[in-house]
Amino acid sequence: GHLHLGHAYSAWFAQANSQANAGGGRLLLRIEDIDQTRCRPEFEAVVLDDLAWLGLTWEEPVRRQSDHMADYAAALKKLDEMGVIYPCFCTRKEIRAEIKRMNEAPHDAPNKSVGDKRGPVYPGTCRVLYEDDRDLRMAAGDPYALRLNMQKAIYLAEQKRGNLTWIDLDQGEQRATPEIFGDVVLARKDEPTSYHLSVTVDDAAQGVNLITRGEDLRDVTHVHVLLQALLDFDVPDYRFHHLLTDQNGKRFAKRDKSLTLQTLRAEGKTVEDVKEMAGWK
Numbered sequence: 001g002h003l004h005l006g007h008a009y010s011a012w013f014a015q016a017n018s019q020a021n022a023g024g025g026r027l028l029l030r031i032e033d034i035d036q037t038r039c040r041p042e043f044e045a046v047v048l049d050d051l052a053w054l055g056l057t058w059e060e061p062v063r064r065q066s067d068h069m070a071d072y073a074a075a076l077k078k079l080d081e082m083g084v085i086y087p088c089f090c091t092r093k094e095i096r097a098e099i100k101r102m103n104e105a106p107h108d109a110p111n112k113s114v115g116d117k118r119g120p121v122y123p124g125t126c127r128v129l130y131e132d133d134r135d136l137r138m139a140a141g142d143p144y145a146l147r148l149n150m151q152k153a154i155y156l157a158e159q160k161r162g163n164l165t166w167i168d169l170d171q172g173e174q175r176a177t178p179e180i181f182g183d184v185v186l187a188r189k190d191e192p193t194s195y196h197l198s199v200t201v202d203d204a205a206q207g208v209n210l211i212t213r214g215e216d217l218r219d220v221t222h223v224h225v226l227l228q229a230l231l232d233f234d235v236p237d238y239r240f241h242h243l244l245t246d247q248n249g250k251r252f253a254k255r256d257k258s259l260t261l262q263t264l265r266a267e268g269k270t271v272e273d274v275k276e277m278a279g280w281k
Contacts, residue, residue: 001042001260002043002046002047002050002260002261003047003050003051003127003158003262004252004259005244005252005259005274005277005278006243006244006251006252006276006278007215007277008050008054008261008278008280009229009241009244009279010052010214010241011021011054011211012054012211012275012278012280013055013241014027014265015027015056015096015187016141017210017212017239021210025210026059027056027057027058027059028054028063029048029050029051029058029059029206030048030057030062030063030064030165030202030206030266031044031063031064031066032065032067032198033064033065033066033194034065034066034192034193034194034195034198035191042047050261050262050265051234051244053261053265053271054261054271055271055275056144063206065193065198065202065203068198068201068202068205069192069193071205072187072192072197072198072201073188073195073202073203073227073230075197075201076146076192076197077187078228078230078231079186079231081150081228083149083196084148084149084152084153084158084230085146085147085148085149085157085186086126086127086134086146086147086149087126087134087138087144088122088125088126088127088144088145088146088147088183088185089126089129089137089142089143089144090125094125095122095123095125095192098125099111099123100121100210102123105118115183119214119215121180121181122158122182123182124182124183124185126191127147127183128146141196143188144189145185145187145188146185146186146188146190147183147185147186148184148185148186149182149183150173150178150179150181150182150184151179151186153178153226153230154179154226155232156179157226157230160229160230160232161182161229163175164176164178164226165219165224165225165235166235166237166238167235167238168237168240169210169237169238169239170239170240174221176221176225176226177222178222178223178225180219180222181219181222181223183196184196195220196223196224199224200224200227200228200233201231203224203236204228204231204233204234208236209236209237210236210237210238211229211236211237211238211242212239212241213238213239213240213241213269214241214242214243215240215241215242216243217240217243218240218253221238232265236246244278244279260275264277
């Protein structure tokens with residue numbers, strides 16, 4: 001979709017932090033197009049045009065995720081060789097039913113915290129499948145997701161690095177607790193990588209040492225720091241910004257057509273107008 005006011009704020013935030021780097025920071029633009037069903041060339045062209053209109057310049061060439069599937073496959077292969085990923089054949093309906101069943105039990109209810117912000121933590125149903133059963137179902141063509149065995153992954157990562165931590169430039173050292181996400185999905189049969197895996201690999205490949213994101217993505221850092229340890233990547237610093245919201249406190253989204261940069265530009269708004277609307281100083 002098209003960029004909106006929140007994206008403009010986030011872009012300026014990233015630019016300001018790169019410029020604040022005493023050694024002369026690099027601002028990187030990445031096209032995250034692993035979802036080929038929704039990503040279209042016309043959207044990409046508008047994104048580039050809008051960002052240039054906002055006054056941003058970035059290092060070329062731009063990294064496009066769809067060009068680097070081999071990198072994500074190599075990372076998955078390394079994790080597979082470590083024995084920390086497994087195929088999961090559960091449908092979302094089956095997962096919801098299993099969680100409901102476990103929550104109705106008198107004891108041993110699973111952690112109800114939100115995993116990937118789409119629902120409760122996966123209960124680990126397929127983690128205990130025999131290898132022969134997994135092989136047979138995969139050979140039969142059953143749909144599956146490749147999940148991270150969180151408990152084993154944390155154990156191996158801590159063997160490598162000790163306590164898993166990262167630096168928030170505003171709040172100091174943070175302890176990673178990726179277990180709150182459960183066994184996250186890193187790829188699917190028809191989707192060779194996930195957001196978690198691809199951005200972690202990309203950041204390392206591009207030498208990123210400072211990541212700026214909105215507060216809504218703070219929690220995913222726990223998972224990314226774990227993957228960085230498993231894949232022997234350096235841990236960047238992080239900085240997070242507040243989210244722009246409407247008068248009702250609801251954060252901006254791409255469905256808010258009236259707030260897209262394309263609409264504002266068509267209405268004759270200037271860059272200074274957009275900065276004022278976004279609260280950027």
